[in-house]
Amino acid sequence: MASRIEISVRREQPEALSVFHLLFLLCGQYSLLALAACLPALSYPAAWTQAIAGGVCTLLWGAARLKRRWASRVAAACALLWSAVWFLLWDTVRVQLVQAAAALSGAAAGAVPFTESACLFAVLLALSMFLLEIFLESHMIPYILISVATLAAPSFGAPPSMAAVVPGVLFQLSFWAVHEAGLRQGPSDFALQGRSRLTAHVGAVMGGILALSLLAAFPLAARDSDAVYAPVYEAEGALQRLLSHIGGFDAQPASGGVISRGNRYDSGTEHLVLTADRKPLEPIYLRGFSGGDYANGEWARANDEAVFAEMEEAWNGGTLEGDSVSLRVLASNVWPSLYYNLNRQTRRENPPEPLDLLIRQACGEYRTAYTPYYSRWNGGQEGGGYAWRLFEQRDMAVDWSCLSRHINANWYAWVQSAYQEQIQRDYTRVPDLPRLRALCQETPLEGREEITAFILHTLHSRASYSLTPGLTPGNAEIVEYFLFESGLGYCVHFASAATLLYRLYGIPARYAAGYVAWPEDFTPCEDGSFQAVLTDASAHAWTEIFVEDYGWSPVEVTPAAGGGGSAAAAPGLDGERLEALLSELQRTPPVHQEKAPSSGWKALGGSFPALRVRLRKLPRILGTGALCVLLLLAPLAWLLRRRRLCQWKTSSSREVFGRLLNMLRFAGLLDECDGEAADFPARLSHALPAISGEEGARLWRVVQAAAYGPETAAPEEDAFARRLWDRAVRAVRPGLRWWKRPLFRYVYG
C-alpha cells in the first residue's frame, strides 16, 4: 500500500556496563561453581575455581567498560590461552573426565581428583556467560543452565546449598528484570535515555524483592518443612495410585527384591485374605521373596535348590555314610517343612496344636506363594487359595533328644548341618559398600545378641521411619544413602541395611519381602474361624537370619512396623541380654554422627531452637546472611537517596549549610569548623578552591541572615546555596578514598 505508515525506533548505542552487570554475572557463575562444588564425587579446590572465574569475568567486564571492543579482544586472548592449556593438559583432563563420569554415574566410589579440569571449566564458564549475557544479550541459555543445574543437582547426590541457590536466583531474576526493562529485543524496541541507569535500578529493586521473599521464606521453611512437603507427597501419591489403578498394578501382590528409591503410597487395595482356625497370638510373616545376593540396590532371589546342589558337592560326595540317599534329594524333600516336622515330632507333655492357615489372593493369580515360617504345605483348596499348617514362634521347641521315632533324626540333622555350613558361605556375601563395611570394622562384635543389639541401635539412632523419605540420588548407593545421609526410610530400607550388617558380621541373613498379619488383623467369623484381610499397606520387608533348630527366622528391624523393634523376641536370642545391651547402647552415644540432617534448621548446621552452628559452615551461613542483608540494603539505600534528592530541591540555605559542614567534616577538610566564625568563607575557599571567597562570603551572609534575621532567605538565595553545594560535592568527591565514596554518595553527598 502506497500510503502505509511505518513506525520505527532507533536503537541507542550500547551503553557502558554498570557495576550491577558485573555483580550479577559474578553471582551467576558463583552459583554454578558452588553447585559443582556440592558434588561429592569430585575433589578440587572450589575456592580457586571461584577466584579464577571471578578474575576472568572481572577482566572482561573491565575491558568492556573501558571500550566494548577491547572486551572481545581480551575474550579472544583468553579463549586462545584456554585452548593452549587444554591442549597441554589434555591427557590429564581426559583421565579426569572419564573418572568423573564414572563417579557421577555411581559406577565408581570415592572422590575423583578434578583440579585441572575444574579450573579449565571455570574459565570456560566465565567466558561463555560473559559472551552470552553481554555480547549476545541472550539470557535464556544461562537462565536454563542455572535452573537445570540447581534442580538436577540433588539427583546427582549434590543437594544445593543456600550459598549456591541464592546467588543463582539473584542472577536469574535480576537479569530477567533487566532484560525486560531495557535490553529486550523485539519488533519495536524503544530508545530510552538513561536506559542503563533504569535497568540497574530495576535490577536492584528486583534483588530487594528477592531478599525480602527469602527472608520471609527462611523461617517458614525452617518452622515446618514437612507441612510444605505434604502436598507434594499427596499429589504424587494420588497420581501414582491413579496410574496403578489404571494399569491394574494395585491389585497385584507385592514381591520382589528391588529396593524402592522413592516414596511408598498405599492404596488400600485388598491383596490377601487369610483364614485361620484360631486367632494367632503372634504376627504371621508371609514370605513371598527371599533375597540372596545384593547389588546396586537390588536383591537377587535366593535359590535354595542351588544351595542344595552346592551342599551335595561340599558334603562327602553328597551321601550320608552308610546310607544311599542323596543329600540334594533329601534336602529338597525335607527342607521346606523340616522345622515344622521337628517341632511336631518333639514329644512333650502338652504338645502345641499347629495353626491352620488358608491364604487366598484377591487378584486370583497365584504366581507367588506366600510361605509362613515353621510351616508345612497343606495343599491347595477347591475354592482357590492354599493352606499351611504352622507353629507360631512361641510354640517352637525342638528337642533332638525327644524326637519321635517316626522320623529319621539323622537325616534332619544332616540336612541342617549341611545347609548351615553352605549358607555361611552363600548368605554372608556383601558387595563393595565402604561406609557400611567401615562401620562394622570400627565396631567389632561377636555374639548374636551383641550384633543384633548394635544393628538395631544403629538403625534406630541413625534413621527414622517414614513412608515418604523422598528420592534417592541416581548415583547413590541406596542402603548407604539411607543409613548415612537421608536417615529416612521404610521397611525395605531398614531390612536391607540390617541384612547387610548381619552379613558383614558373618551371620547368614536374607532380605525377605511379603506381608505381615498382626493378631489384631484377625476378626472372628460365624463358622468359628478368624479372617484377616491384608491390603497393600500390610506389605512388608524384614530380615531373616538362620537360627539353629528354628531355621530361617524373621527379625523385625523396622521401628514403626515392629513397634520400636521386636527383635528381642526373635528365636534363639537371649531376650533379656538383648534388652540390656540395647539399653546400654542407648545410653552411650554412637561414635558416628555423620547422618545428614533431613530438613529445616538442621540443614543449616543445628537444631531449632538450640541452633548448633558448625564452625566449618559458619562462613557460608554468614556469607549468605550478608548477601541477603546487602540485597535488602541496596534498594533501600537507593530509595532513601532518591527521596533525599527530591527533598533537596526545596531545601533552605540553612539546611544546605548544615549539610555542607557535615560533608566537609566527613571529607576531613574542615574538621574543627562550626561555621559561625567570620573566617569561614576564607577557610572554605582554602579547602575547596573551586569555590571563591566571594561565593563563600555570600553563602555565610545568607545563612547568618536566615538564622538570626527576621525573615527567611529569599528563594533565589536558597537556590544559590544549593548550586554552591552541588559544586562543592563535585569538588570533594574525586579526592575521597574509595571506601569513603559509597558512604559519601548515599549519606553525605
Add this chain to the structure above:
Amino acid sequence: MIRQLTYLTLAALTWYLAGMYRSFPLTALFLAEIGIFILLALQALYFHATLEAGFSSEWVVGEKGRDCRCRMYLREKGLFPIGRVRLTLRLSYGDGRQKAIRHIYGGAEGRRGTELEFFVSPACCGAVCVELLQVRVYDYLSLFSFGRRGKERMTLAVLPPARPLRIVRVQEAGAERTGGGELPALFSAEASPETREVREYRPGDAARSIHWKQSARTGALWSREYEGEADRLFSLALDFSGGEAFPAERWDAFYEVLSALVLGLLEHAAAVRVRWRDGERMLFQDVRGESDRRELFPRLYRRTPCYISAHSRRDVSHLSGADWPAMPETGRSGDSGADWSGADFADFTLDAALCWRRGSELLYRFSPNQFSIEREQGIFYI
C-alpha cells in the same frame, strides 16, 4: 498467561524436588518464588496506579520521505522505577483505510518522567493522527500486566518535500521556450525583467538568479535582483470542493503539487499568497520562504476533510475549529480582508482535481500518479 504458567511450573518443580530430596534450600527457594509471585502481582497493580503516559506535544511537523521524530512521556508517581510499559498507538490518515497499530515499549523512572522517542515514516503528506489506544504496564518479570485505555492523541503534520516546480517566465526564457518538450507550455505576456542590482548571495536565493559570471570572477556567489521582483506577490487560491471523499494518496498528490507550485512561483516573486476557504471564512497565508511553507501546510491540514474525519470520529467538537491546537502565527496570515494592494498580482487557482488555472483558463492539469515525472521533466511557462 504463558509466562505465569511457566513460572508456576518452575516453582512447582522446585517444590516437588524440594520435597523429594528434602532440601531446605530448595524449600526456601520455592517459598521465595511464591512470595515473589505475589509481590510482583501487587507491583503491577501499583505501577498501574502510579503511571502517567502521553504525548510530549500535540503537534509534530515532519516531512514526507523522512523519519518524523515523535516523543512521548512516561511519568511514574510512585517509589519504584517501572521496567516495562507497552504503549499501543494507532496511526491513521483519517480516511478510515490507511491505519496502523503499533506497540512501543519503554520504562519510566521518576516524577519528572522519561521521554520515549519513536519515528514515523509516513508515505503520504497530510495529517497523521496518532492516538494512544492503550497503556499496559508490567511488573519486573512481565508476569502480570494491567492495561487502561489511553485518551491522548497527537497530530503529525507531514509536509511535502521542498521540491519546486520549474516555472519560467516568458521574458526570461526567450528562445528556450521551445525546450518544454511534449509538456504543454504556459505563456504569460509580461515584460522582460531587468536586473535592478547585483548583491551577495543569500541563502534561499533561486539558482536562476545567481550571477555566474560575477561569481566566477570574484570566487564568491553573487545574485541578481530583478526589477520589480522584490515587490511581486502571486496569489494562489485553493479549491477543495469535490475532494471530501479522496483517499490519503490523492490528497498526498494535491499537497505535493501545491508545495511544488508555491516553491516554483517563489522563484519569481517575493511571496505567494495562498488563499482558501474554511467554512464561511476565507483564510490566507503569505509564503516567503521555507518557514512560511512549514506553517502553511499544518494550517491547511487542519481544515482538510482528512483531518476533520480523523478528529471527528470520537469528538465532534473538533469540527468547530475553535479547539485547534495552537500554531505559531507570524503575522503573514489571516482572513481574506487583508490588504492586497501594492503587489504584482497574478491570481492562480489549484483545485482538488489538480487543475491549475489562471482565472478561468486551465493552465495545466497534473496527474496524481505521474506528478513526480511532471515535476522532474516539465518546464512550465508563465
